[in-house]
Amino acid sequence: MHESYDPAAVEHAAQQYWKERRAFEVREDPARTKFYCLSMLPYPSGRLHMGHVRNYTIGDVLARFLRMQGHNVLQPMGWDAFGLPAENAATANGVPPAKWTRENIAHMRAQLKSLGFAIDWSREIATCDPGYYRWNQWLFLRMLEKGLAYRKTGVVNWDPVDQTVLANEQVIEGRGWRTGALVEKREIPMYYLNITRYADELLESLDALPGWPERVRVMQANWIGRSAGCEIAFPYAPDAAGVAGAGGVVKVFTTRADTLFGATFLAVAAEHPLALAAARSEPRLAAFIEECRRGSVIEAEVATQVKKGMATGLHVLHPFTGAPLPIWVANYVLMAYGEGAVMGVPAHDERDFEFALGHELAVTTVVRSLSDAYIEVRAPWIAAYGEYGVTVDSGEFSGLPSRVAMDAIATALEQKGLGRKRVQYRLRDWGISRQRYWGCPIPIIHCSACGVVPVPDDQLPVRLPEDLVPDGSGNPLAKSAAFYECECPRCRGPARRETDTMDTFVDSSWYFLRYACPDAANMVDARVDYWLPVDQYIGGIEHAILHLLYARFWTKVMRDLGLLSFGEPFSNLLTQGMVLNHVYSYQGEGGRKRYFNPAEVSTRRGADGSEVNEVVTRELGKIRVTHEGLGKMSKSEGNGVDPEGLVERFGADTARLFIMFASPPEQTLEWSDEGVQGAWRFIRRLWTAVYEHLLSGTPPALEPRSLTPGERDLRRAAHQALAKATDDIGRRRNFNTAIAAVMELLNAVQRFQAMTPQGRAVRQEALGLAVLMLSPITPHVCHVLWLALGHVTAPIDERWPVPDSQALAQETHAIVVQVNGKLRGHIHVPVSADDAAVRAAALADNNVRKFVADRPVRRVIIVPGKLVNVVV
RNA sequence: GCCGACGUGGUGGAAUUGGUAGACACACUAGCUUGAGGGGCUAGCGCCGCAAGGCGUGUCGGUUCGAAUCCGACCGUCGGCACCA
Numbered sequence: 019m020h021e022s023y024d025p026a027a028v029e030h031a032a033q034q035y036w037k038e039r040r041a042f043e044v045r046e047d048p049a050r051t052k053f054y055c056l057s058m059l060p061y062p063s064g065r066l067h068m069g070h071v072r073n074y075t076i077g078d079v080l081a082r083f084l085r086m087q088g089h090n091v092l093q094p095m096g097w098d099a100f101g102l103p104a105e106n107a108a109t110a111n112g113v114p115p116a117k118w119t120r121e122n123i124a125h126m127r128a129q130l131k132s133l134g135f136a137i138d139w140s141r142e143i144a145t146c147d148p149g150y151y152r153w154n155q156w157l158f159l160r161m162l163e164k165g166l167a168y169r170k171t172g173v174v175n176w177d178p179v180d181q182t183v184l185a186n187e188q189v190i191e192g193r194g195w196r197t198g199a200l201v202e203k204r205e206i207p208m209y210y211l212n213i214t215r216y217a218d219e220l221l222e223s224l225d226a227l228p229g230w231p232e233r234v235r236v237m238q239a240n241w242i243g244r245s246a247g248c249e250i251a252f253p254y255a256p257d258a259a260g261v262a263g264a265g266g267v268v269k270v271f272t273t274r275a276d277t278l279f280g281a282t283f284l285a286v287a288a289e290h291p292l293a294l295a296a297a298r299s300e301p302r303l304a305a306f307i308e309e310c311r312r313g314s315v316i317e318a319e320v321a322t323q324v325k326k327g328m329a330t331g332l333h334v335l336h337p338f339t340g341a342p343l344p345i346w347v348a349n350y351v352l353m354a355y356g357e358g359a360v361m362g363v364p365a366h367d368e369r370d371f372e373f374a375l376g377h378e379l380a381v382t383t384v385v386r387s388l389s390d391a392y393i394e395v396r397a398p399w400i401a402a403y404g405e406y407g408v409t410v411d412s413g414e415f416s417g418l419p420s421r422v423a424m425d426a427i428a429t430a431l432e433q434k435g436l437g438r439k440r441v442q443y444r445l446r447d448w449g450i451s452r453q454r455y456w457g458c459p460i461p462i463i464h465c466s467a468c469g470v471v472p473v474p475d476d477q478l479p480v481r482l483p484e485d486l487v488p489d490g491s492g493n494p495l496a497k498s499a500a501f502y503e504c505e506c507p508r509c510r511g512p513a514r515r516e517t518d519t520m521d522t523f524v525d526s527s528w529y530f531l532r533y534a535c536p537d538a539a540n541m542v543d544a545r546v547d548y549w550l551p552v553d554q555y556i557g558g559i560e561h562a563i564l565h566l567l568y569a570r571f572w573t574k575v576m577r578d579l580g581l582l583s584f585g586e587p588f589s590n591l592l593t594q595g596m597v598l599n600h601v602y603s604y605q606g607e608g609g610r611k612r613y614f615n616p617a618e619v620s621t622r623r624g625a626d627g628s629e630v631n632e633v634v635t636r637e638l639g640k641i642r643v644t645h646e647g648l649g650k651m652s653k654s655e656g657n658g659v660d661p662e663g664l665v666e667r668f669g670a671d672t673a674r675l676f677i678m679f680a681s682p683p684e685q686t687l688e689w690s691d692e693g694v695q696g697a698w699r700f701i702r703r704l705w706t707a708v709y710e711h712l713l714s715g716t717p718p719a720l721e722p723r724s725l726t727p728g729e730r731d732l733r734r735a736a737h738q739a740l741a742k743a744t745d746d747i748g749r750r751r752n753f754n755t756a757i758a759a760v761m762e763l764l765n766a767v768q769r770f771q772a773m774t775p776q777g778r779a780v781r782q783e784a785l786g787l788a789v790l791m792l793s794p795i796t797p798h799v800c801h802v803l804w805l806a807l808g809h810v811t812a813p814i815d816e817r818w819p820v821p822d823s824q825a826l827a828q829e830t831h832a833i834v835v836q837v838n839g840k841l842r843g844h845i846h847v848p849v850s851a852d853d854a855a856v857r858a859a860a861l862a863d864n865n866v867r868k869f870v871a872d873r874p875v876r877r878v879i880i881v882p883g884k885l886v887n888v889v890v
Numbered sequence: 891g892c893c894g895a896c897g898u899g900g901u902g903g904a905a906u907u908g909g910u911a912g913a914c915a916c917a918c919u920a921g922c923u924u925g926a927g928g929g930g931c932u933a934g935c936g937c938c939g940c941a942a943g944g945c946g947u948g949u950c951g952g953u954u955c956g957a958a959u960c961c962g963a964c965c966g967u968c969g970g971c972a973c974c975a
Binding site: 058060061063098101102103174175183184185186187188189233234236237240241243315316317318320321322323350354368369445446448449451452453454521522523526558559560561562563564565595596598647648650679680681682684685686687688690691692693695696697698699700706745746749750752754755757758759760761762765832834835836838839840841844876877878879881884885887888889 | 891892893894895896901902903904905906909910913914915916917928930954955956957967968969970971972973974975
């Protein structure tokens with residue numbers, strides 16, 4: 019063992035050891051309990067970022083810890099290799115996406131290996147490989163057969179200049195990112211997966227996932243958004259019948275049927291058939307609908323825009339009173355939700371209220387609060403009353419509690435044939451068609467004679483050509499005759515292949531199954547039954563809804579097709595927080611804002627004590643930059659930290675230790691160069707401690723019965739640290755406090771001076787435990803140190819130690835004494851002392867007597883082993 | 891706008907079941923050691939106060955013997971919102 023710590027040499031030695039033994043390649047072994055430890059697969063963007071390092075370090079610590087606890091641990095890795103960035107890079111550089119993607123994979127794989135993750139690389143998957151995506155196509159065809167996949171029109175962002183569909187990300191403030199043209203909505207035919215058929219099960223089985231964070235389950239439940247309510251049909255008034263045909267109705271969905279008598283208007287979406295019908299004879303309305311058609315489809319923008327509307331001049335009739343209600347077209351009504359129309363009840367709905375105020379529509383109160391502090395909603399109106407109460411001015415339904423009124427009105431509507439109780443979900447079916455090149459082709463053929471024809475199974479996979487280079491306008495597949503020209507499988511006539519590809523969320527909805535059997539002849543095989551479900555899934559909180567919901571849905575579909583025996587893919591979920599860094603910018607006069615990496619910024623205190631941040635630049639010399647606070651590490655804000663440089667300077671162990679120590683995994687992590695230094699310093703301190711310990715030679719065997727009090731104290735500290743680290747990693751997943759416990763132990767070892775044979779034996783044990791406890795976190799240096807301490811088995815093959823209860827035992831312990839809840843002293847009592855003895859000792863304490871003085875003691879509260887509170 | 895989370899020293903964070911607020915680090919200060927480049931060691935370090943003591947977990951209020959923790963209102967920051975992954 020060298021005197022000084024050389025991370026490059028240490029990491030090479032450890033990685034070589036694991037590689038030679040293929041230490042992390044695993045097989046199904048029914049005799050051992052399996053543990054499937056899965057981190058979300060990365061998009062191969064080119065280089066690892068710190069978010070990846072954090073994600074995979076968390077997974078690796080758990081994988082190594084559980085392996086040491088005797089589990090058969092699978093930790094695989096793969097690549098979410100289809101997607102938009104590859105096309106953008108291709109357009110910019112003229113390189114085919116396939117080449118760019120595969121080069122990125124090669125580089126990032128090497129980066130992952132340099133970090134020493136215990137991955138079974140023999141199971142690696144890339145979703146852009148035909149051997150993988152053919153099963154996307156295969157399952158899509160099965161879903162088509164079951165009616166779970168279907169074709170209908172959907173709305174997309176359309177760039178009128180490039181004649182291209184834009185992703186939401188490509189819409190910047192309502193304009194196309196490349197052309198700057200105002201984005202329009204456009205309806206095109208697309209394929210949808212019928213996820214709403216599973217809405218109830220997706221919602222209910224959230225309760226069967228106790229290993230998921232509460233917040234994720236709540237977010238998913240709200241996303242699915244089950245609401246029980248009532249569908250109400252408003253018959254056309256003669257004017258509407260004249261335009262749209264006699265006998266028609268406008269259907270709405272509401273969860274507040276009890277407010278039906280407060281409806282003063284009807285609002286329909288701009289795309290609603292009645293709006294379109296009315297617009298045919300009304301140019302101003304047509305212009306308004308055209309205006310609504312501009313703008314993006316992004317819901318956050320729709321929800322925050324000014325509520326605009328225009329009257330159609332047409333009316334519907336109230337189902338009970340027969341009163342005519344005006345029909346408005348409103349931009350806040352979504353065609354995709356419910357019936358694309360809502361009844362406007364300004365007195366009892368916030369959005370309707372706002373709309374009514376802006377357009378001078380009537381407000382009619384029909385619900386009163388049951389409480390005394392009842393305020394009637396009336397002019398000048400302040401706000402809508404959205405709570406439940408009791409109905410008023412509602413004809414035969416007046417005077418009923420809201421819930422009773424809902425039932426009564428729904429029943430009455432049903433008898434009239436103008437409504438029914440119904441459940442509505444916020445969740446919409448999953449549109450998977452993308453008008454893009456770098457994705458999995460949808461296996462469909464369009465034939466002028468036979469119509470839409472699925473590609474037969476024996477023609478799968480429909481291979482994506484890998485040599486095309488997109489130019490930014492439209493989908494190159496649609497311009498490639500070699501791809502789209504084909505023969506109709508039914509009539510053998512000339513036909514056109516579908517050129518849309520699948521949403522990349524399809525790729526990531528089942529990859530975790532394929533890791534179990536990467537070479538299976540079918541989509542999955544029996545090995546899935548051994549490894550799945552995933553025991554621990556780890557990934558960014560930003561995936562809390564979409565990816566996780568789609569993967570759950572896909573799993574249930576496969577189960578119902580008889581391919582799987584379980585319905586939930588991930589038993590335990592850990593959602594890691596993001597990695598943030600400081601953002602510094604400089605804005606010269608009239609110039610563009612320029613960002614500087616925090617590593618370039620030097621900070622000092624100005625004359626007034628405020629923070630002064632400066633950067634030395636080539637062109638401008640020393641300039642003052644603005645600290646904008648913390649932001650996600652990103653290219654655009656120039657605040658990224660490259661893991662590769664970090665590993666070169668400090669080694670993988672320092673990077674891993676800092677990331678795990680800086681904050682608990684679910685919280686955001688703030689980057690700190692000083693923190694990295696601290697991690698580096700700690701590893702060197704550990705190294706030196708082991709080195710100096712070994713200078714005195716091999717200690718004798720430990721004899722626990724013949725230790726001095728000081729030796730017993732160190733031994734207790736070591737086993738307490740072990741107990742804490744075991745619980746923190748194994749149960750709480752709080753790695754930062756586990757590391758703190760080992761740091762405390764090392765501090766105790768360094769304070770411990772005894773060089774007696776038993777003193778050295780205790781130190782040998784304490785250092786050994788520290789090294790084993792850290793070995794999942796900093797595996798390389800611990801591998802070398804453990805062997806240096808004289809052990810023959812590598813840490814990865816050691817069993818995680820169990821705290822010795824003898825070592826933990828104490829004769830006395832300290833108890834806190836409070837007077838009226840304020841800390842006034844400590845007492846030391848035997849562990850065996852009963853409450854009466856503890857009480858007596860507390861009251862006898864000098865400081866306690868001083869604060870009690872001559873006041874009578876009203877109560878004494880004793881928390882065994884912890885605290886005494888004297889109430890006077 | 892809607893849904894979810896978070897807010898504790900100069901900084902990252904700890905306090906696991908309502909029971910000692912600030913573990914462990916970073917930064918800083920002083921001293922020692924000099925191998926003066928991101929070296930090592932020791933001590934101090936929430937705020938006010940000479941002290942006794944008082945105050946203190948975003949703000950205001952509540953429950954409790956006892957609240958960072960539970961409840962209500964408010965303020966601020968962050969994540970998601972269906973075609974970024």
